[in-house]
Amino acid sequence: MKYLAYRFASRLAQAPPSFLDELFRVSADPSIISFAGGLPSSELIDCEGITRAARSVMEEEACIALQYTTTDGYRPLREYIAKRYRRRLGLASSADEIQIVNGSQQCLDLIAKIFLNAGDHVGMERPGYLGAIDAFSLYEPVIHTAPLDDEGLNLAAIEVLVNKERPKFFYGIPNCQNPSGRTYSQENRKAVAEILKSTDTLFYEDDAFGELFFDAKPRPPVKKYLPEQAVMSGSFSKIIAPGMRIGWVYAPKEIITRFNIVKQAADLHSNFLSQKILHRYLMTNDLDDHIGKITRVYQNKCRIMCDLFDDLLPEVTHTYPEGGMFLLATLPPGISSRQVFNKGVEQKVAVLPGLPFYLDGGGVDTIRLNFSSATEHQIFEGMTRLARVIGGL
Ligand SMILES: Cc1ncc(COP(=O)(O)O)c(C=O)c1O
Numbered sequence: 001m002k003y004l005a006y007r008f009a010s011r012l013a014q015a016p017p018s019f020l021d022e023l024f025r026v027s028a029d030p031s032i033i034s035f036a037g038g039l040p041s042s043e044l045i046d047c048e049g050i051t052r053a054a055r056s057v058m059e060e061e062a063c064i065a066l067q068y069t070t071t072d073g074y075r076p077l078r079e080y081i082a083k084r085y086r087r088r089l090g091l092a093s094s095a096d097e098i099q100i101v102n103g104s105q106q107c108l109d110l111i112a113k114i115f116l117n118a119g120d121h122v123g124m125e126r127p128g129y130l131g132a133i134d135a136f137s138l139y140e141p142v143i144h145t146a147p148l149d150d151e152g153l154n155l156a157a158i159e160v161l162v163n164k165e166r167p168k169f170f171y172g173i174p175n176c177q178n179p180s181g182r183t184y185s186q187e188n189r190k191a192v193a194e195i196l197k198s199t200d201t202l203f204y205e206d207d208a209f210g211e212l213f214f215d216a217k218p219r220p221p222v223k224k225y226l227p228e229q230a231v232m233s234g235s236f237s238k239i240i241a242p243g244m245r246i247g248w249v250y251a252p253k254e255i256i257t258r259f260n261i262v263k264q265a266a267d268l269h270s271n272f273l274s275q276k277i278l279h280r281y282l283m284t285n286d287l288d289d290h291i292g293k294i295t296r297v298y299q300n301k302c303r304i305m306c307d308l309f310d311d312l313l314p315e316v317t318h319t320y321p322e323g324g325m326f327l328l329a330t331l332p333p334g335i336s337s338r339q340v341f342n343k344g345v346e347q348k349v350a351v352l353p354g355l356p357f358y359l360d361g362g363g364v365d366t367i368r369l370n371f372s373s374a375t376e377h378q379i380f381e382g383m384t385r386l387a388r389v390i391g392g393l
Contacts, residue, residue, distance in 0.1 A: 011118075014137045026350045033382035035369040036350040038178070038325065042373070044294050045241045046285070053281035057273070065276040071264040072256075073100025073248070074275040080282055081234070081248055088218045092227070097250055099259045102270045104208055104235035104247030107259075108135035108171075110266070111204055111231060111249075114258045115168045116141045123161050123170035125153065127328070127357035127366070129178045129206065132171050143359055146170075148177065150319070152184030155191050162201045169202040169231070174222055176209035176324025179357045179368040183219065183322050193225035203230040211239050211291050213323035214299035228252050236278060238325065239291050244274045295323065301371045302327065304379050312387035325372040328354065331365045335393050340367060340386075343393065349385040 027034045057065050072078065078095040085093040101107050108131060116122065118140035124132060126145035136143060144165050146157035153172065162170065172192075174184040184192070196203055203222050210218065223230035235247035249259055263269070302321055309318050309329065318329040331337065337353035344350055354366030374382060 011138050011140050014140050023350070023352070026345055029348075032345065032348045032350050033374060033378045033385065034350040035371070035374060035382060035386075036352040037373060038370055039373040040238050040242060040325065041294070041297065044297060046281075046290060049285050050241060050244075050277065050281055053284060054277045056284075057276045057280050061276070065273045067272065069269050069272040069275075071099075071260050071269045073098070073270060074272065074279060077246075077275050077279045077282075078248070080279065081250070085250065089221060089224065091221070091224060093250060097253060097256055099249050099251075099256050099263060100270050100275060101233075101247050101249055101259075101263065102267065103237060103242070103245045104206065104233040104249075105131055105135070106263075106266075106270075107233040107247065107249045108132050108206075109138075110259055110262050111169065112136045112139040112141070113262045114255070115202075121165040121167040123158070123165070123167040123201070125172055125177065126359070127179055127354060127363055128171070128359070129173060130356050132206070133356070133359065136171070141168075145359055148180060148182055150182060152182070152188030153192055155188070155195065158192060159195050162196060162199045166199070167201050169204045170196070171204040171206065172222070173206045173208065175207055175219055176212060176321055176326075178208070178324070178326050179352070179354065180328040181319045181321030181324055181326045182328075183213075184222075186220065189220065189222050190225055193222050193230075196226060196229060201229075205230055205232045207232055207234050208238060209324040210234070212295055212298065212325070214295050214302070215322070216292065216295060223250075231255060239287070239294065240278060240281065244271075244278055246270060246274055246278050298323070298325065298372050301374070301376060301379055304376055305369065305371045305383060308380070308383035308387075312383060313390055316390065325370055327369055327371065329367050329369060331367065331390065333365075335390065336364050337367045338364070339393055340389060343389045344386065347385045347389050349382045349389065351386065 023036055027037055078098040081098050082093040082095045085091040116139040120141045122136055122141045122143050124145055125148040144161050146161050147154040205222050223232050231251040233249045315332040316329050319327050321327050341353050351367040351369055354363035
């Protein structure tokens with residue numbers, strides 16, 4: 001039998017090899033305690049509240065919610081998002097600057113589609129969010145990185161990067177970054193904005209975790225200092241439910257118009273039923289109260305994980321997140337994350353090797369741990385297993 005040689009597009013060759021298959025296989029084993037994934041806690045999804053909202057939408061306006069809708073998304077939901085930006089962050093946002101997307105992950109594909117020609121330059125943090133590396137890589141850019149430390153972006157590095165490479169945009173996560181859990185300081189945000197101001201590089205501000213600060217205090221976004229030069233994305237995944245796949249992009253109107261064009265070509269619009277149910281839920285529940293419940297639980301889990309690291313693995317250094325869902329740990333000299341992953345699976349605990357978050361082959365001694373999805377008991381047990389694994393290497 002003759003096999004056809006499939007002629008795939010060359011852009012696929014740029015996509016980094018995915019570690020996710022191996023990870024999903026591991027995560028599917030119920031005897032393994034996994035800190036490797038990135039799920040919010042299932043117990044904190046308000047299933048009853050969302051069911052009530054869904055029932056009332058279906059009883060009252062099923063025929064509308066089940067129809068096609070406009071590409072930009074359900075206007076009352078966009079108004080809700082714009083109002084929340086005005087109230088929480090003091091931004092002069094309007095619904096016309098908001099486009100609903102299919103989870104904020106879609107924004108990463110769309111921003112790349114709007115701005116990148118093959119060979120264009122892009123900047124991002126080191127380490128950087130794997131989902132962004134994957135999304136951007138498909139558009140064949142040259143990706144440059146600037147190191148992220150406890151204060152935020154390395155200012156000297158980003159200054160050289162933007163002036164030398166003139167990237168179309170710089171992608172950053174100033175709040176509780178994935179994978180490091182780090183947050184840019186206030187001064188760092190202002191300084192980043194100041195550096196970008198004199199260039200034509202956009203700042204793409206991924207704010208997937210900005211609502212998840214343990215102290216509930218909003219941090220002013222970089223966009224506050226660069227209103228016309230920053231694009232922000234946000235998501236209901238971590239604060240309501242990821243399965244609804246509702247996120248948004250907040251950008252100057254000239255850019256939103258382009259988002260509209262590419263979004264329409266990609267999928268016409270995001271799931272309208274999800275948007276209606278979500279909006280009904282937001283109108284009938286107190287989101288701040290709900291977020292307060294989530295952050296109290298996550299703060300506790302994060303503290304337990306950090307304390308266990310300090311007690312059981314003092315030779316491992318790690319970040320101390322102010323919020324979010326992840327921390328990054330650095331292993332003692334001579335121990336690689338791949339060894340910890342392989343031995344960990346044998347001992348029934350999974351962590352994510354940091355390697356795929358570093359585009360230059362670095363990070364071999366780092367591991368990312370998720371503290372939101374395991375129970376407190378699993379965190380105790382999993383960290384004990386991890387200490388055995390690392391102690392035995
Ligand atoms: C930094 C960051 N951005 C974007 C996303 C995508 O999330 P969603 O598409 O569910 O909004 C994630 C998911 O974990 C993330 O960690």
